[in-house]
Amino acid sequence: MSLPRIAIDAMGGDEGVRVMVHGAAEARRDHDKFRFLLVGDEARIKSALDEHPGMAAASEILHCDEVVEGDEKPSRAIRRAKTTSMGLAINSVKEGVCSAAVSGGNTGALMAMSKLALRTMPGIDRPALAGLMPTLGENDVVMLDLGANTDCDARNLIQFAIMGAAYSRIVTGKAEPRVRLLNIGTESIKGTDNLRDASQRLRDATGLAMEFDGFIEADKINRGEVDVVVTDGFSGNIALKAIEGSARFVTDLLKTAFTSSLRSKIGFLVSRPATELLRHHLDPNNHNGGVFLGLNGVIVKSHGSANAKGVANAVHVTARLLEDDITTRIAADLAEMGEDALRETGNGNGAGEEPKV
DSSP: OOOOEEEEETTOSTTOHHHHHHHHHHHHTTOTTOEEEEEEOHHHHHHHHTTOHHHHHTEEEEEOOBOOOTTOOHHHHHHTTTTBHHHHHHHHHHTTSOSEEEEOSOHHHHHHHHHHHHOBOTTOSSOEEEEEEOOSSSSOEEEEOSSSOSSOOHHHHHHHHHHHHHHHHHHHOOSSOEEEEEOSOSSTTOSOHHHHHHHHHHHHOOSOSSEEEEEEOGGGTTTTSOSEEEOOHHHHHHHHHHHHHHHHHHHHHHHHHHTSSHHHHHHHHHHHHHHHHHHHHHOGGGGOOEEEETBSSEEEEOOTTOOHHHHHHHHHHHHHHHHTTHHHHHHHHHHHHOHHHHSOOSOTTOTTOOOOO
C-alpha cells in the first residue's frame, strides 16, 4: 500500500524551482514509497525534473505562476490563497489530495493560511512552530514555539510540551523525551505566573510519555541535556536567532583566524578535519524543517535560503511525521493529560507580567 503524497511549493524559497525539486528528489531516495504534487510554474518544474527521472515518475504537477512574496502581509496572502503556489499546496492537504505540504516561502503567510485552511486539532488552542537544533548530545533538540505565538498562557505551554514530546519521540526514538520550559532560572520560584503554573501542572500530570523536570536556561539549550525546550514564540524566536547568530560568529571568527597569517593557514590544514566537522554540525541545512504542530495536517517550513540538502532534510522530516502519524500521537497524549489539567486557572495570557528574579 503506497503512502500519502507530499505537496511541494516549488516556487517557495530563495533558490528557486530547481533547488526545491532537487531536494525533494534527494529525499525520495530514503522514502521511495511517497508520491509528490509539485505546485508552481509547469515549464520550470518539468525542466528541473529532466535531471531526476525517478522523481518525475513519482510526481504530478499543478501549474501555478503566482507566488507569495517574502514581504507579503499574511492578510493579503490569505486573499490570494486560491491562486498562489503556497495556497494551492496547503489546499491540497485540506482537500485530502495530499497529507502534507512543504514550503520555503513567507513564514507568516504560511502559518496564517495553514491555520485558516486546516484548523487546529481538537484540544489544541494554537499551533506552534517547532524546529530542530544541534546539540553536543547524540540527538537534536526540539524547540517550540519559534515565532507563531508571541503571548502564551499556561494552557498553551502545556499543549506545546505535549506536541513537542510527540515530535521528539519520532526524531529521537526515546519513549520519554526530556522536556523543560525555557526560563530565566531553574529554581521553581523563577519566571512568570504562567511558566510556574505550567510547570506545576506538568509535574502533577500522570501517564504522559515524557520526563518533565521544570526549567532550563538559554545557555543549556544546545548542551544535549534535554530533548524538548518549550517557550512562547517571542522568547523562542529571539533564542533561535541568537543561537544562529552565535554559530555564524564562531565560523566567521575561525575563518578570519585561520587566514590571518601563513602560520595560521598551516594550522588550518592540520586542523581541517576538526573544522569541517564543526562546519557540518553548525550548517542549518542539516537541521532544516520547521513543523507547524497542532494542525489537522502536516505543514513543514523550509528555510528560504536552504540549498538542495536543506530542502531534502525538510522533506525527510515531513515523511517521518507521516510515517509515524504525528497527529495521532498528539491526540493520544492530549487525552492522557485530560481536560481538567488543561483548564485555565485565571492567570490571563501573561502579557505585561514582570519576571520574578
